[in-house]
Amino acid sequence: MSSSLRPFFSLAGLRYGARAALPALPGFTMFSAAFGTAAAQKGLSLAEAMGLSAFVYAGASQMIGLEIWQQVWTPATILTIMTVTAVVNSRMILLGATLQPWLRHEPLARSVLNLFLLTEAGWLIGTRHYNDGGRDVGVLLGTALVLWLVWQLATLIGFFAGALVPDPKAFGLDLVMPIFFSVMLVPLWKGVRPALPWLIAGIVSYVTHALLPGYVYIIAGALAGVIAGMLIE
Amino acid sequence: MSEFNAFAAGPWGSALAIALMALVTFLCRIGGVVLMSYVRITPRVERGLRALPGSIILATILPSALENGWPALVTLGASITVMAVTRIDLVGLAAGLGTLSVIRALL
Secondary structure, three states: OHHHOOOEOOHHHHHHHHHHOHHHHHHHHHHHHHHHHHHHHHOOOHHHHHHHHHHHOOHHHHHHHHHOOOOOOOHHHHHHHHHHHHHHHOHHHHHHHHHHHHHOOOOHHHHHHHHHOOOHHHHHHHHHHHHOOOOEHHHHHHHHHHHHHHHHHHHHHHHHHHHHOOOHHHHOHHHHHHHHHHHHHHHHOOOHHHHHHHHHHHHHHHHHHHHOOOOHHHHHHHHHHHHHHHHOO | OHHHHHHHHOOOHHHHHHHHHHHHHHHHHHHHHHHHOOOOOOHHHHHHHHOHHHHHHHHHHHHHHHHOOHHHHHHHHHHHHHHHHHOOHHHHHHHHHHHHHHHHHHO
């Protein structure tokens, strides 16, 4: 298969990746600005809001984190927020698993940076490049750097100008992430049979969402899809 | 332990919470790569991983799409159709946003 292609890193790839990040930017901006606004309303300081966006850098867990944020911390509440974060972000273990063959020959420091910046959106853009036969790790990093910078900027704007941000519903921006994801689904399509695991993932996710609170439904559906993919010949 | 309690309750409590959230998130981010460097990628494992991108997308968008009713489903249908025809992601994105705006303006 494509394993004969050898991964490499180029500055051209970095620039290409930066441009390829474009379709994810509306969703990133909306989500991160919404986080900044919510953080300000919850009474977080600018340093706390930016600290979460810069270092945790994972939207769902940042939002959930706000719900259980404390003015005064105890070891128990710190343990809780840490555990909830780990559960919400555990789906990233799956993303990383698919990247291993691509990053195998990378220098450690660059992989650490690339993985620190790993997001679903960036991973989907990188996966599209990879599935088209591309092996330039620069593409992955270029996309990731742009997404991270935009995330920081949007948190900052949301924190200070939350009241000025227009109602996202007026422009359909509340559904902009699902729209981006559905667009990224198209190049993945290789016929009905390879898509059967997707259907199972969707069903399991929907049922889990109805039964359990929080974001567990994403990892439940994703895992069901992977298992289905392993079982369907 | 009481010293740690005092530290957590003090001005550095938030910084500690953020640092630990960042740490567990980073471990999730590198976990899959580290794990797979010890697992032999058999054809079966490869099939499973190949199903992941589409599965993650469906698992993420389906519950919120169904919750938002037919306008969301028509919107996602429009962006998928336009993307399938044009293969240009920005055009697919614009088609989805445009469709949803029109539906909401008419409702």
